[in-house]
Amino acid sequence: MLSLHDKVVAITGASSGIGEATARLLAQRDAAVVLAARRGERIDAIAQDIRHEGGRAVACVVDVTKPEDLQRLVSTTIDQYGRIDVLVNNAGIAPLSRLADLDTDGWSAMIDVHLRGMLNGVAAALPVFRKQGSGHLVTIASTAGMVAAPAMAVYGATKNAVRAVHEGLRKESTDGVVRTTAISPGYVITDLADSMTDPHMKNEIRTHMNAIGIPPAAIARAVAFAIEQPHDVEIGEINVRPTIQG
Numbered sequence: 001m002l003s004l005h006d007k008v009v010a011i012t013g014a015s016s017g018i019g020e021a022t023a024r025l026l027a028q029r030d031a032a033v034v035l036a037a038r039r040g041e042r043i044d045a046i047a048q049d050i051r052h053e054g055g056r057a058v059a060c061v062v063d064v065t066k067p068e069d070l071q072r073l074v075s076t077t078i079d080q081y082g083r084i085d086v087l088v089n090n091a092g093i094a095p096l097s098r099l100a101d102l103d104t105d106g107w108s109a110m111i112d113v114h115l116r117g118m119l120n121g122v123a124a125a126l127p128v129f130r131k132q133g134s135g136h137l138v139t140i141a142s143t144a145g146m147v148a149a150p151a152m153a154v155y156g157a158t159k160n161a162v163r164a165v166h167e168g169l170r171k172e173s174t175d176g177v178v179r180t181t182a183i184s185p186g187y188v189i190t191d192l193a194d195s196m197t198d199p200h201m202k203n204e205i206r207t208h209m210n211a212i213g214i215p216p217a218a219i220a221r222a223v224a225f226a227i228e229q230p231h232d233v234e235i236g237e238i239n240v241r242p243t244i245q246g
């Protein structure tokens with residue numbers, strides 16, 4: 001039987017949606033989890049809930065745009081559980097807009113959270129993975145990174161960039177120490193629309209999400225599948241969409 005028993009997993013963006021569902025599922029399956037996000041009270045409450053159900057979980061306040069926060073996440077994980085087997089880069093935002101709207105702040109924010117945030121995770125975890133002799137980087141990208149769609153150009157570009165970094169890291173890691181997995185969800189019912197500034201866009205995406213979206217647990221199961229494989233098996237990319245998504 002494949003197992004998550006004794007895996008130590010740090011998860012960014014664990015205060016809601018896919019990150020929260022991933023923390024809960026991995027803990028149920030016997031992994032020790034460190035939940036990271038900016039909203040400390042939310043990750044504290046989720047970690048406490050996991051512990052009440054018999055799981056192992058702690059919270060760590062992290063803003064992924066700050067390199068030192070990712071360093072602290074990795075060191076907290078090691079202090080708590082002795083090592084870090086997996087870093088799940090999941091934190092994300094989606095201030096979607098058409099390019100003509102020139103929402104340059106929104107463009108920068110997505111670059112900072114998705115691309116720089118992921119690279120901050122790589123910088124913090126990679127030296128530790130190499131020192132340990134093993135480690136696994138999992139990133140939640142998006143199917144929006146594979147096909148262009150109106151209002152999603154910059155969002156998709158950052159997700160595509162993240163997949164490119166993963167593929168580069170995979171090619172540089174053929175000595176067998178580091179595994180990489182990029183998981184690209186389609187529509188998932190989460191709070192992601194809350195980060196949208198344009199009210200029409202927010203309403204449109206929320207309606208679409210609620211109409212066809214799948215639960216965040218569907219993505220959590222894909223994360224678990226990638227992690228539980230034996231170390232000589234690397235799940236490179238997984239796309240998880242609602243069956244009815246075009």
Ligand SMILES: NC(=O)c1ccc[n+]([C@@H]2O[C@H](COP(=O)([O-])OP(=O)(O)OC[C@H]3O[C@@H](n4cnc5c(N)ncnc54)[C@H](OP(=O)(O)O)[C@@H]3O)[C@@H](O)[C@H]2O)c1
Binds near residue numbers: 038065092093193
């Ligand atoms: N929902 C979908 O349909 C969908 C589809 C494809 C891909 N995705 C991707 O899935 C990932 C998770 O999103 P979700 O759908 O679960 O949305 P969500 O419920 O809004 O969760 C986003 C998470 O990211 C965290 N976050 C945002 N900025 C952060 C920062 N600077 N530092 C640390 N944490 C930050 C938020 O926590 P705090 O606010 O507490 O920091 C929150 O926990 C994102 O990367 C998103 O792009 C989602």
